[in-house]
Amino acid sequence: MQYEKEWLEMAAGGDELAFTHLFHAYKFKLYGFISRLTGSPATAEDVVQDVFLKLWKDRKSLRDVESFGSYLFRMAQNHAINGFRKMAREVDMLKEMNTGDLPAHSTPQSHIALKETREILHRAIEQLPPRQKAIYLLSREEGVKHEEIARRLRITTGTVKNHMIQALRTLREQLSQHPHSLEILLLPCLVFPFC
Secondary structure: OHHHHHHHHHHOOOOOHHHHHHHHHHHHHHHHHHHHHOOHHHHHHHHHHHHHHHHHHHHHHHHHHOOOHHHHHHHHHHHHHHHHHHHHHHHHHHHHHHOOOOOOOOOOHHHHHHHHHHHHHHHHHHHOOOOHHHHHHHHHHOOOOOOHHHHHHHHOOHHHHHHHHHHHHHHHHHHHOOOOHHHHHHOOHHHHOOO
16 A cells, blocks of 8 residues: 555554554455454454554554554454454353363362352343344254254354354353352363363
8 A cells, every 4th residue: 555654654653543544444354354254244343443452552563564464464363263262262161161060179169159150141041132042052052063053044154153152242241240150260170171
């Protein structure tokens, strides 16, 4: 882009207008890239917003960027991949809370907290919108793959992913509002089942 290097230099110095030019020059391309990568328009919107927010916070480093496009797309791709990893850990944690037992070295308080957290989780699942609830239950309780869920419900795989992302976000928010669920979240073998 003709003025990109100047915009980077100006944005690095705190010029909001120059940063806005960079944002408008790349937002649709970046959104399309992340949307194709994740299959989720909602996730793509979040990634674009998060990446540009991080760029603004670390704007002084923009002076050192040689190819802004490459830098931006690599940063967004890494952000999306980290989001997938986080979601996978959350799914494992929710599955463990739903069906698993605590490690042998856990305390009686942990068992009580797990029971309460399971009740909170079940109530939160019951409150999900019908389509999200159906997809969540098929995926997490019956182990049905996204492609099969899409076929059964006659929707796209991307729609299944979007509903799962929204359901997990809602469940995470519900669990985070209860202090006992935080105890469970802090047990490493539940959050990271591979430990």
